[in-house]
Amino acid sequence: MSRPTRPSPRPDPGAVPAPAPRLEVAGLTVSFGGLTALDGVDLTVGDAETVALIGPNGAGKTTVFNAVCGLVRPTSGSVRIGGAGAPASATGLLGRGVARTLQGLGLFDGMTVLENVLVPATAARVGPRRGARGGAAPSEPRAAADAVLERLGLLDVAGTPVEALPYPDRKRVALARALVTRPRLLLLDEPAGGLGAEDIAALAGTVRDVVAGGCSVLLVEHHVDFVMDVADRVVVLDFGRVVASGTPDQVRADPAVEAAYLGLVAA
Numbered sequence: 001m002s003r004p005t006r007p008s009p010r011p012d013p014g015a016v017p018a019p020a021p022r023l024e025v026a027g028l029t030v031s032f033g034g035l036t037a038l039d040g041v042d043l044t045v046g047d048a049e050t051v052a053l054i055g056p057n058g059a060g061k062t063t064v065f066n067a068v069c070g071l072v073r074p075t076s077g078s079v080r081i082g083g084a085g086a087p088a089s090a091t092g093l094l095g096r097g098v099a100r101t102l103q104g105l106g107l108f109d110g111m112t113v114l115e116n117v118l119v120p121a122t123a124a125r126v127g128p129r130r131g132a133r134g135g136a137a138p139s140e141p142r143a144a145a146d147a148v149l150e151r152l153g154l155l156d157v158a159g160t161p162v163e164a165l166p167y168p169d170r171k172r173v174a175l176a177r178a179l180v181t182r183p184r185l186l187l188l189d190e191p192a193g194g195l196g197a198e199d200i201a202a203l204a205g206t207v208r209d210v211v212a213g214g215c216s217v218l219l220v221e222h223h224v225d226f227v228m229d230v231a232d233r234v235v236v237l238d239f240g241r242v243v244a245s246g247t248p249d250q251v252r253a254d255p256a257v258e259a260a261y262l263g264l265v266a267a
């Protein structure tokens with residue numbers, strides 16, 4: 001005897017749809033000629049969440065960032081920021097509330113600390129889509145720049161040419177330049193690289209403050225202790241594939257991660 005079929009539930013027309021994740025990467029594959037740099041990567045970053053992307057050199061971490069920023073085109077798969085496709089320009093990213101720091105810092109030598117930080121603050125104000133991300137574009141670039149320099153302890157060197165500063169201070173300038181636009185999604189490429197223990201502890205505090213303010217963070221980092229300290233979730237890449245993901249404790253205990261990465265770091 002066949003069972004009576006249960007009517008499928010009808011969608012509730014009054015239901016509020018769940019908000020899209022701040023960042024959703026689905027099935028992302030990127031090939032450079034014959035080299036598959038990313039192979040079906042899935043990754044999400046929720047509201048006010050810190051996700052770390054780790055893996056050995058060449059695993060594909062920076063390529064994920066570049067795809068999120070629209071700098072490399074996916075061979076297949078998708079990148080969605082707040083539910084919409086990745087913009088293809090720097091001002092488009094600013095308008096969507098995305099900011100990024102670079103491994104190589106990318107500061108403008110010959111310009112002061114303040115001038116460096118004013119560049120995106122001004123662009124966020126005059127960009128074509130200001131306010132499109134929900135209204136956080138700084139209304140007054142100078143005030144926004146001063147506020148972020150004070151927050152990061154850089155006010156005293158605001159008038160100093162960036163190239164005259166020691167490396168840890170230049171790294172903080174790069175972070176200030178990203179934070180001045182009050183991003184909703186912050187991409188940090190090796191933020192702890194080249195820093196000593198004291199600066200790494202300060203950086204961890206800044207990341208926590210930023211997240212407490214509602215920003216989501218995706219970071220690429222080789223400094224495992226820093227990652228385990230600040231990340232809510234960790235995604236491990238190896239040869240362009242996700243080999244593990246979970247809380248820091250889950251990932252630390254995963255033998256595949258030990259084999260692919262953590263063992264190498266400890267060695």
Ligand SMILES: Nc1ncnc2c1ncn2[C@@H]1O[C@H](COP(=O)(O)OP(=O)(O)OP(=O)(O)O)[C@@H](O)[C@H]1O
Nearest residue numbers: 032035036037055056057058059060061062063064
């Ligand atoms: N524009 C490009 N053209 C050709 N190959 C590239 C390009 N960008 C990256 N690759 C290759 O793609 C692979 C992934 O590189 P990617 O820089 O994303 O790795 P990564 O995990 O960020 O490494 P690292 O930790 O050293 O920064 C590497 O084999 C790299 O040589």
